[in-house]
Amino acid sequence: MTGRPASPSTLATAEEPVVFVIDDDPSVREALSNLFRSVGLRAEAFGSAHEFLQCKLPNVPSCLILDIRLPRVSGLDFQAELAKADIHIPIIFMTGHGDIPMTVRAMKAGAVDFLTKPFRDQDMLDAVTAAIERDRNSRDEAKVLANLHALFATLTPRERQVMALVTAGLMNKQIAAEIGVAEITVKIHRGHIMRKMAAKSLPDLVRMAELLGIGPASGRPQT
């Protein structure tokens, strides 16, 4: 790891966002770190993609500022590599001379912004703010989803089956017929599901099912 190391006190703060910078030019990454520190943002700088991957990423809102030309791997290839590795960090690209195809490819692959060196400091800070915001949101969403998955995991297989059929819009009678139990049993399962999933209403449960990706098919018994 190169560049100015973040102070130990800021590292301790779990929710403080981090800006990661990858540029092979020490002057550029030092200047960026300096800029971010001057606005109170924590920055971590790396000379190569490889160095970046060696570092354990903290679980805080963050973004990555990436020079499009990097030694060995290009910035665009690295973007794809991260996506493949399921690392979803918002990326802001920098380049000495951006051309349109490069920009299009970067943006299509989900880049937050594409800045040409030398850039205006405000443009960079705006992009970073937006990127961190986006990351914060996606992190929140991910947190909700993880919560849901945890709740869903507490359900029994029968309850999961019933939940799928309920959220698919079937009535208790139909569900009973479908799975071959008494209607009263279905009602008991529903009660358990609503409580376990902390669902306030049926539409709430349907939204949860959507997030969990549970369709009616998953509710059907294996035949």
Add this chain to the structure above:
Amino acid sequence: MMRNPAIRSWRAAEQWLLGSMALALGAAAGIWLLLGPAPTTTPYFIAITLLVASLAASVIMMGLVGRSSRQMEALLQGRASAEARAIETLRNSEAQWKEVFEHNPVMYFMVDATGTVLSVNTFGAAQLGYSVDELLGQSVLKVFPAEERQTAQSNVAVCLGNIGRTHSWEICKIRKDGSTLWVRENAKAVRLMNDQPIVLIACEDITERKQAENALRQSEMYLAEAQRLSHTGSFGWRAGSDELIWSEETFRIFGFDKAPSIKRATVIQRIHPDDRARVLRTTKRALSEWKDFEHGYRLLMPDGSVKHVHARAHAVKDTSSGIDFVGAVSDVTARKRAEVELHEAQASLAHVTRVTALGELAASIAHEVNQPLAAVVTNAAACQRWLDREPPDLKEARATVESIIRDGNRAGEVIQRVRALVNKATDQKTAIHINDVINEVISLVQHQLLSHQVMLRLELSPDLPLVLADRIQLQQVILNLVINGIEAMQPVTDRPRELVIRTCQDETQIMVTVKDCGVGLATENLERLFEAFFTTKPRGMGMGLSICRSIVGAHGGRLSASANAGPGATFQFSLPSNQEGAP
């Protein structure tokens, strides 16, 4: 002999005359005695006495006459034989001289004032293919070719104008068969007894000599012409008298009037003052060691112009001629000028290729300037924010300004380097570290390496001696080799593109090696690689390597290429270490 009967008859006649006179007197006395006085008379005795006396007188007289006539006869006879001997001798002499005249291997002519041949010897006529009779009475002009007749006539006129003086000349004659011969004629006009002037001419055949002379003259002319054409004169140096014997061309080169010899001191004054001491050192050493020598120097001509000459001399072991050194001196001014022009042209071309190479590197250079510029702009913004804080963070602001200065200088250095490469005037050799030069070039091609995904491996030997070289020219060479290497690896996709730059040294030189793993070199192209306008690149000018080789050559080194054992090619150049005697 023929006169003898005449003399004898004359003597007999005398005797007969005297005898008959005495007898006539005796007869007269006898007759008178018979007819006249008595025998006892006095007259009778007188007559008898007279008779006896006349008989006695006639006998005495006859005896006297006979004696004197015998004496006379002897005298006459002696005179006649002497005369005959003299005539004989004269005749022999004449015949002898005639022989000499006729057969002496000299052509003799005797012509009159109008040029008519009065006499010619057989040899003379034969030499011209004529008989004597064919020439006698003819005009002597007959034996001269048309173009020589005028000369012949005037020569005869000159002789006639100076009677008694000998004149000589060389002239061409024509034989009866039309062939020519060269003669040397000695002529003299004399007056005959009748006061008529004639010209005596003796001619000697000098055709062979003339041919030899002509051959020699021609050979000398060829030599002079060759000297003139090649601007090379010859010279001999008599060290003893410190004289120089020069050919015409040597006189022309040095700008002196032709003379049999010239003093060395005079010549030395013509040598450029800056070169004089060196020339004297060289010649002094050559003289003391009695060794061949060779040197180049300049002449400062009276009109202020400068000539470059190159002289080479051989020590002559045979001193019979008095010459100690024989040599040749060439006017190499034109060659020197051409060399300078060539050098200038090469420098211009090198400049063009340098600029072309920089054009290829435009993106790389822009990147190299842009990076520190981006850092400067970003740092400046950060600095502003540090200052805008309440209270301003001056410590951070100061540190940031330091970074700005550093990065600003870095951008400036890149521009400086590019400007130096774009600069036309180079050729300033200084002692430099080759590794520094390589690093400077690398800083310009970083981006190029990156965009072509080339891994650069530097294996620079740390303790290299300095080299005496022109920094920009060496940068150009290395830049060219690196760009070539990068381009050669462009099509490579199945292996890492690696470029190795290595420096090393041996006792006398340092070596720089640039090795790629690209498409490599075709064996048939190896020899032509360094030729001008040879290129394997679709848009290449074909000047790069040719110029690199001439640059390295101008530094006393050598640039070579070889195919790798594996894929790719290796270019290597050597430079002499900066020691005494480095160029």
